[in-house]
Amino acid sequence: MDAVTILAFAAVSFVGIATPGPTVLLALNNGSRYGVRRAIPGMLGAVFSDFVLIGAVAVGLGALLAASEFWFSVLKYCGAAYLAFLGVMLLRSKGSLDVALAEQGGGSRSAIAIGLKSFMVAVTNPKGYLFFSAFLPQFIDPTSPQASQYLLLALVFSALDFFIMFGYAVFGSQAARFLKTSGAIWLERACGGALLALAGSLAFYRRATA
Template sequence: MNSLTILAFAAVAFIGIATPGPTVLLALTNGSRHGISRSVYGMLGAVLSDFVLIGAVALGLGALLAASEFWFSVVKWVGVGYLAFLGIMLLRSKGSLGQSLNATDNGTGSRLSLFLKSFLVAVTNPKGYLFFSAFLPQFVVPSAPQVEQYAVLAVVFASIDFLIMLGYAVLGSQAVRLLKQNGALWLDRICGGALLTLAGSLAFYRRAAS
């Protein structure tokens, strides 16, 4: 694997990550509700999920989900349920600016809670496993050691993912300040609706026929 291959991978990964998905939406919401520094814990959860997904694909889990309708459905419906749960929680939130920025150690704003939300959203989405299964091998040299190559790709992907989520968290934090009192409420509603839409999209997602 040479530097040009890594740069090509980084460019494609940037485009894919920058398109708003569940973890990016959570970064936006966390930035608006809890501030940039606390939203970092959610980003770390998403970064860990990147390593888990890529490691799982390297071990063949992506191929298993592509081949097994049963296990694909299990992972898919767990992901649908969790995305829907988070979307409903955001739609039901009161979203006031003061409550959002002061919600630090309660059940919804604790460091562990933010970390687990982003981590679980990613690892329960079968589309991630299938995406990496199709995407990563294009940048891996079959004749070279596999572990080192997958490790490099995982570090590159996770680094880009973190930087993009940080940008969305900053955007969410600034948007709340510009929108004043109702900013967090509107962002919660928008992101909650988007998460429910993603849950619906995942519910209708079908495994490609082998």
């Protein structure tokens, strides 16, 4: 795999990651609620999910989901239900700016819980498996060992993912400092509404058929 291929992969990945999705929205919300430092476990959870998804695609799970309507539907509805649950929780949040700023110093939310939430959002989304199944093979040289190539692409993708989520978390953290209490609550509710919209789109998402 040459440098041009890696740069092309990085450029396309950057655009795809930067487009707001569930894990990016969680990074924004975690940054506004807990601060950048405490949002990092969520980013790491999402990065770990990148390796899981790409590894699953490398061993053929993406192809299985593309071929099996049953398993695709199971994963799809689990993912949609989890996104909807998170969205409703954010919409019902009674938090305030003062609470958000206080928690930036180390609130009650554990790092494991923050990281697990982002991880679960990613690994229960079948669109991720299908995306990688269609996207990654375009950058894989079939005449060379594939495991090392998948690993390299996973490292590039996860590094970009972390960098972009970090940027969203910084934005959320700064927004929480400058917004009034009601503004901070509405920012959180906006993230909740976006997650609900993503849950709806996932619930009605269908596999591409030949």
